[in-house]
Amino acid sequence: MNDRRLEGLRRRQANSLGFLLIRCGQLFNERGIAGVNAEAGRPVLREAHTKLLPHLQAPDGVRITELARVLGVTKQAVQPLVAELAEAGVVRVEADPADARARRVSLTAHGVDAMLHGTGVLERIERELQPRLKRGEVEKLKMMLRGLLGVLEAG
Amino acid sequence: MNDRRLEGLRRRQANSLGFLLIRCGQLFNERGIAGVNAEAGRPVLREAHTKLLPHLQAPDGVRITELARVLGVTKQAVQPLVAELAEAGVVRVEADPADARARRVSLTAHGVDAMLHGTGVLERIERELQPRLKRGEVEKLKMMLRGLLGVLEAG
């Protein structure tokens, strides 16, 4: 009885940019995390990390408060995550030369390596998909996604 | 000192299909959940839901065990979530006519409405983005994403 409505739902989803991106992103994220953890032999990467890390790429580091703001949580929520990453040697926390109250979180050389490695895992997944995708289209897809990401991050 | 390496990282990420999809998907997901919750006036949708719901679109419903398998968790973990959605009238849990041990979880008419509404929120976000995107490219982007999603879900 619901079949017709379900069919309509599916068609509408398949025509929604957001839905398509969310599903594709979820699938890549799951496989990427699984891949990294499989190589490490133990769980080292959680979804919380993949949300925090993209915001740590400013050369001079980012304030805890700023991280909390962009993630939409309190600064207390960010603290344990930063502490954990600092413990693992992925980030460093330093005094802010311009404000003695503040501290700046930035990637260590090891942290950059880790992120390059993570990107490598995603690239491997992409390569495994290649045979089933049209070669030229993937490059075009990436180009459009870069443009879209710019728009999304701008606000 | 890390600037050059950070620059390299950024360039490599911007050329990784997985990275681009994960970031775009995250941003859409966050905004979609925020939009639905803002309209409801209270938090009604969590990320756990957006992971479970896409698997509930089979007309005859899905078994708890099957849901657990595709989500990669135990069936005990799925139970509270299904119970919560049943309580909210989004899904119905019925006996499986073919196996008296099993139960089938499926969307109610109200659940389909809710998912259509969620898709509508994503469409609104997409419309708000439209002015800053090239019109023809969005359609092409969707077409490619549909193809990619098919490949990803196939295995």
Place this chain on the structure above:
DNA sequence: TCATATGGTCAAGAGAGGTTGACTATTGGC
């Protein structure tokens, strides 16, 4: 210079989401 705002920490606790283990009911092959 003193009041107020801001950056950050510490502590206690709530709630989501997951686990393992023990259990019941039913199925299906032998």
Place this chain on the structure above:
DNA sequence: GCCAATAGTCAACCTCTCTTGACCATATGA
């Protein structure tokens, strides 16, 4: 008809994530 495998539930418990609230140190401007 029996017995191992399967679907699901219940209970106890753990970790992660986040919150509120109290607190200290520094900055800033009237």
